[in-house]
Every structure is written in C-alpha cells, then in structure tokens.
Amino acid sequence: MNFSFCRWYGGSKKDPLDFTDADVENLYKQWEENDDVKLPLDEQDELQRLRQGTKSMNQLPDMKFISRYENVLFALFLGKQRPMFNMNDLAGKNPEEIMKLSKKGQTLMMFVTISDNPTRQETEDITQIWYYGLKNALYDVSKYVVDDNRILLLLQDGSQAFEIKDFLVQQDRCEEVTIDNRPYYGKGSKKTRTQDL
Structure with a gap:
C-alpha cells in the first residue's frame, strides 16, 4: 500500500x-x-x-451544507445509518416510545443490580441464565460483570432496551435496571414502583 x-x-x-x-x-x-x-x-x-x-x-x-452530508459522514465513521423519524410521530407518545424511536440502531448501555448482596460468582451464575434467555430470544446483547452485585448489558439496538427491561424486572433476583440514569425496580427490590414516581 x-x-x-x-x-x-x-x-x-x-x-x-x-x-x-x-x-x-x-x-x-x-x-x-x-x-x-x-x-x-x-x-x-x-x-x-x-x-x-x-x-x-x-x-x-x-448548516444546510452540513446537514446534507451529515448522514453520509455518520455512516462512514460509525458504519451505520442514523435513524430517521418524523417529529410529528412523537406527539402524544410516552417517553419510553420516544426513546425507542431515538435509540433505534444505536448502542445502549443498561445496568442491572442483583438483590440480596450476592458474591461475584453468584452474580455470574444468575445473570448468565438471564443472558442466555435474552440470546435465545434473539437479542444482540453483551454482558459484563462490573461489581459483585452489578452487571452491564450492552445492547446493539437501543430500541430493544425496554423489552429487555420488562424481562429483567420480572426476575426474582433483579433489584434494579437502569437505562439512561433512570431506575426501574424489579421483583427483588425493597422499593416499589410508586416510590420511583
């Protein structure tokens, strides 16, 4: 070369x-x-x-010149197209629906906290079951243990975050799921959903 x-x-x-x-x-x-x-x-x-x-x-x-080539530059540098949606489609939708539209095709990080102070090995075992459940449901997700009771899930398509959150909060040992600094409490939490609101 x-x-x-x-x-x-x-x-x-x-x-x-x-x-x-x-x-x-x-x-x-x-x-x-x-x-x-x-x-x-x-x-x-x-x-x-x-x-x-x-x-x-x-x-x-x-800005007309820049916006004309913005998607081309975005695709060149990141290898994917930025999601396009009409702002009129957002009228009357709840925040979760808006986030689904805005995060489509983008990577997203989600933190999950496990209840009852597990050891690192317990966290590995519990979350490995959840991870296989998500993979079997064809979600493109990666799992990283970041603490004894906390994992990071990296989603390749951020629009799937709330579907995955709904699955996780139904698990007995899930204390909290955090998406974009917003906590969602699971079955294993001592806090209730009303305390979140």
Missing part, C-alpha cells in the same frame, strides 16, 4: 505517517485535480469556508 501511495504522490519516498499538514493539503489538491466529479459552485464555497475555519460566530458554516 505504501509503495503505490508514494508512487502516486509524485514519486516521493516519504512515509505517509510523516506527512505534514502541507503535504496532506498538496495531496488533496492533486486528488481534486484528477477527480472527474466536481462539486457545484455553492458547495465549493461552503467547503472552502469550512477549510479556512471559522474566525467568529458570524462566520459559522451553512
């Missing part, structure tokens, strides 16, 4: 890891000269302003 990259960069034998900002800018200009697809003039102006940087709050880049 380095050989073809250096050969393409004007025959320079310089290692790409040692490139300065000026070298990268020159390389970018060469790529732009050889590029068959040109940006429209208004987008070229916006790109030029973004390259020069913003000197003051009055020179902020046009």
